């Protein structure tokens with residue numbers, strides 16, 4: 001299982017500083033949606049230039065103009081770009097077309113999708129590289145949120161999936177046991193006093 005850091009910081013300088021501390025312990029470096037909205041796709045270029053050996057993940061959460069948005073992110077240096085699972089199939093197909101042009105990949109983020117395992121199978125058939133079983137920051141704060149649902153949906157999907165939203169040292173073993181190919185950790189790393197040590201601890205928990 002790969003480890004992905006989600007960088008929900010707001011400036012390119014902060015992202016470069018965080019990536020510098022954690023890169024040695026992670027496989028994938030994600031620029032979170034708030035970072036891309038605040039700093040622009042030049043932040044993607046800066047991270048890829050600083051860490052050319054890492055998989056750089058641009059969390060665009062595209063909902064429309066799939067081919068155009070994915071194309072500009074790949075051109076900026078992204079290796080993986082997210083499209084929302086609630087988007088229409090034509091948006092996902094367009095993004096996959098851009099990924100094929102660049103020799104890169106599309107990840108479909110299933111945030112907000114009611115039947116995540118069924119939609120996962122549909123979008124993989126459309127050409128997505130893998131899906132993200134994702135509970136966003138707002139959903140995690142809602143009453144009744146259960147992390148376990150993400151793991152059950154992933155296992156039942158039968159396709160390659162990542163898990164995002166609440167991954168930490170207490171939950172990462174269950175993420176791996178559920179069969180995830182990628183564990184995504186945001187706050188557990190960037191909010192830690194020592195983000196490098198936090199990333200190393202998560203890495204050590206993967207068997």
Ligand SMILES: O=C([C@H](O)CO)[C@H](O)[C@H](O)COP(=O)(O)O
Nearest residue numbers: 006032033136165166185186187
């Ligand atoms: O993708 C995310 C969110 O939509 C804001 O961009 C988070 O990075 C992702 O949910 C990680 O969450 P935590 O690990 O719980 O911080």
